[in-house]
Amino acid sequence: MNVRARQKAATQASILQAALEIFSEKGFDGASTREIAAHAGVHHALIKYHFTSKDALWRAAVTFLFQRQAAELSLPAPNDPAHASYRDFARAVIRAVVLYSARHPEHARLMVQESVRDSERFRWAADEFIVQTRQAAEAFILLCQREGILPKVSVPALAYIFVGAAQLFYTLAPEVRRVWGIDPSDPEVIEAHAEALTAVLVR
Amino acid sequence: MNVRARQKAATQASILQAALEIFSEKGFDGASTREIAAHAGVHHALIKYHFTSKDALWRAAVTFLFQRQAAELSLPAPNDPAHASYRDFARAVIRAVVLYSARHPEHARLMVQESVRDSERFRWAADEFIVQTRQAAEAFILLCQREGILPKVSVPALAYIFVGAAQLFYTLAPEVRRVWGIDPSDPEVIEAHAEALTAVLVR
DNA sequence: TGTTACGTTATGCATTTGCATAATGAAATG
DNA sequence: CATTTCATTATGCAAATGCATAACGTAACA
Numbered sequence: 400m401n402v403r404a405r406q407k408a409a410t411q412a413s414i415l416q417a418a419l420e421i422f423s424e425k426g427f428d429g430a431s432t433r434e435i436a437a438h439a440g441v442h443h444a445l446i447k448y449h450f451t452s453k454d455a456l457w458r459a460a461v462t463f464l465f466q467r468q469a470a471e472l473s474l475p476a477p478n479d480p481a482h483a484s485y486r487d488f489a490r491a492v493i494r495a496v497v498l499y500s501a502r503h504p505e506h507a508r509l510m511v512q513e514s515v516r517d518s519e520r521f522r523w524a525a526d527e528f529i530v531q532t533r534q535a536a537e538a539f540i541l542l543c544q545r546e547g548i549l550p551k552v553s554v555p556a557l558a559y560i561f562v563g564a565a566q567l568f569y570t571l572a573p574e575v576r577r578v579w580g581i582d583p584s585d586p587e588v589i590e591a592h593a594e595a596l597t598a599v600l601v602r
Numbered sequence: 603m604n605v606r607a608r609q610k611a612a613t614q615a616s617i618l619q620a621a622l623e624i625f626s627e628k629g630f631d632g633a634s635t636r637e638i639a640a641h642a643g644v645h646h647a648l649i650k651y652h653f654t655s656k657d658a659l660w661r662a663a664v665t666f667l668f669q670r671q672a673a674e675l676s677l678p679a680p681n682d683p684a685h686a687s688y689r690d691f692a693r694a695v696i697r698a699v700v701l702y703s704a705r706h707p708e709h710a711r712l713m714v715q716e717s718v719r720d721s722e723r724f725r726w727a728a729d730e731f732i733v734q735t736r737q738a739a740e741a742f743i744l745l746c747q748r749e750g751i752l753p754k755v756s757v758p759a760l761a762y763i764f765v766g767a768a769q770l771f772y773t774l775a776p777e778v779r780r781v782w783g784i785d786p787s788d789p790e791v792i793e794a795h796a797e798a799l800t801a802v803l804v805r
Numbered sequence: 806t807g808t809t810a811c812g813t814t815a816t817g818c819a820t821t822t823g824c825a826t827a828a829t830g831a832a833a834t835g
Numbered sequence: 836c837a838t839t840t841c842a843t844t845a846t847g848c849a850a851a852t853g854c855a856t857a858a859c860g861t862a863a864c865a
Contacts, residue, residue, distance in 0.1 A: 403862055407812065424719040429631030431852060442814055447854065449812090508718045515711045516627040517776040525780045533781050549802075553791075555782045556798035559771040567766030568759060573720040577728045578736050579758045588756075595759035599752075599802060606832055610842065634822060645844055650824065652842090 411449050413439040418460045423509035427457055427520065457520060464506045465528040472499045474535070477542060485546040490597050492539060496565045497593040501583065504569040511570065536561070548601055561600065568592055614652050616642040621663045626711035630660055630723065660723060667709045668731040675702045677738070680745060688749040693800050695742060699768045700796040704786065707772040714773065739764070751804055764803065771795055 400408075417439035421430040432453050436443035450456040474492055482488040500507060510529075513521045536558045543549040549557060568575060572583045581588055603611075620642035624633040635656050639646035653659040677695055685691040703710060713732075716724045739761045746752035752760060771778060775786045784791055 401863075403810095403812070406862095410812080426629045426632045426715065428633075429629045432854090433852070444815085444854090445813065453853065511714060511773065512629065512718075514774045514777045515715075517780075521776060522780065525777060529777060529781050550798070552798035552801050553794040555778065555784055556771060556791075556795040557802070558782075559774070559778070559795075560767040560799055560802055563766035563768075563770030564763040565766075567770065568762040570714065571717045571762070573724060574717045574728060574732060575758065575762070577720075577725065578732050579761075581758055588759075591756040592759040592762075595753070595755035596763055598755050599760070599763055602805070604833075606840095606842070609832095613842080635824090636822075647824090647845085648843065656823065 407449075410439075410441055410445060414441060414446060414449060414456070415460060415463055418456050419464070419505050419509065422457060422460055423505035423512065426512035427453075432456070454520065458523065460509065461524050461528070464503075464509065467503070468499065468506065471502075472496070474539075485542065486548055486601060489539075489543050489546075489548050489601050493561075493565070493597050493600060494593045496561075497596060498589065500566040500569045501589045501592075504566075504572060504583075507566040507570045533558070550602075564596055564599070610652075613642075613644055613648060617644060617649060617652060617659070618663060618666055621659050622667070622708050622712065625660060625663055626708035626715065629715035630656075635659070657723065661726065663712065664727050664731070667706075667712065670706070671702065671709065674705075675699070677742075688745065689751055689804060692742075692746050692749075692751050692804050696764075696768070696800050696803060697796045699764075700799060701792065703769040703772045704792045704795075707769075707775060707786075710769040710773045736761070753805075767799055767802070 414435065417435045418430075421435045421438060424430075432446045433443045435456070436446055446453070446456060450459055472495060474495060477485060477488050479488070482491060510524070513524065537554055540549060540554050540557050540561070544551050544554075569583050575581060575583045583589070583592075617638065620638045621633075624638045624641060627633075635649045636646045638659070639649055649656070649659060653662055675698060677698060680688060680691050682691070685694060713727070716727065740757060743752060743757050743760050743764070747754050747757075772786050778784060778786045786792070786795075
């Protein structure tokens with residue numbers, strides 16, 4: 400790779416990284432491209448050059464989030480010999496989701512900022528990515544219900560119960576720190592949360 | 603109350619109502635006072651006149667939310683004769699929290715927008731209001747643990763599991779509608795969610 | 806080594822923003 | 836009925852915003 404190509408990739412990466420941070424903390428309207436550029440340490444005109452527009456940058460950030468999620472959150476198959484039982488499999492899935500939420504809290508933050516209202520941007524993300532997440536969540540819940548691990552109640556409700564219970568602790572990390580005096584980025588705290596969620600969900 | 607006082611109260615109420623909606627959907631930075639004024643159907647200069655500044659308007663909105671919550675979410679006492687058992691009491695609390703989250707989704711939306719980062723505004727809200735919520739949540743969880751209703755795991759984790767599981771379904775109502783094809787404002791759907799959460803939490 | 810390609814920077818512009826100040830007009834008051 | 840009070844409106848302003856355009860400088864290449 401060239402010097403120029405390397406530099407170009409580095410610039411794009413730093414812009415994307417800054418975009419994730421600012422968008423996730425302030426939402427699309429609250430974030431300014433100049434603030435993102437300053438945070439990335441580049442000239443603001445480079446955002447237009449590399450990402451065309453603020454809207455396109457936001458979509459690039461969302462695409463990055465879901466691609467990384469797909470890569471990192473490769474859930475093990477239910478019949479994987481690594482699991483002694485479906486119950487163990489369910490525990491592994493819950494733990495994996497909690498660890499992902501803890502590792503990348505900006506994912507849930509950025510999405511929740513946009514999913515509280517029905518914008519064009521939100522609809523694009525929903526159709527492009529969230530629909531797939533629904534499939535996985537639904538399949539997992541149905542399996543757990545069949546095996547008697549989860550109660551046989553509303554599947555959509557269970558889906559948001561699961562996800563909400565897994566991510567709010569990290570989405571609201573500043574609140575957890577200030578009001579409860581504990582740090583949701585501490586590995587031990589994360590383990591305790593995963594254990595708690597497993598105890599609540601797996602019967 | 604004379605004509606002027608009545609009109610003044612009506613103006614303030616409509617501004618506050620609009621502020622709740624715009625702040626909860628766009629966050630503090632993303633919301634503009636002119637948009638709030640337009641949404642309330644009043645001249646934008648009235649916001650400064652009645653609420654001094656954008657920041658003060660935000661704090662008035664948050665104050666309103668928590669005061670209304672305190673009024674509407676008056677949790678029944680554990681030893682109230684209306685409850686046959688602590689288990690029934692726990693079910694009543696869970697149902698009440700779910701119904702409140704469904705009735706006023708803007709509360710969680712507005713707070714989550716500000717609680718994802720450690721701003722001065724957030725710290726004020728945390729110290730002024732959220733600390734009290736913590737007390738109630740902690741007491742409720744400890745009671746449930748003593749009675750064998752909830753597993754004896756991390757209390758802060760359980761608190762965010764409970765709240766996250768109760769409110770995400772309504773915070774992300776547009777997502778639920780688009781991706782799952784159901785309406786989180788439908789009373790039957792709300793009942794199903796309350797039932798699901800109760801089934802998951804109460805053992 | 807001279808030229809080109811292209812990542813980067815400088816600058817401009819119309820619009821939006823929060824806030825300030827002065828003007829207005831009708832209800833309240835005596 | 837004259838006057839005052841005060842909720843409301845009109846207008847201004849500096850700063851910030853997204854985006855456009857042109858200049859710049861150096862790595863890449865023939």
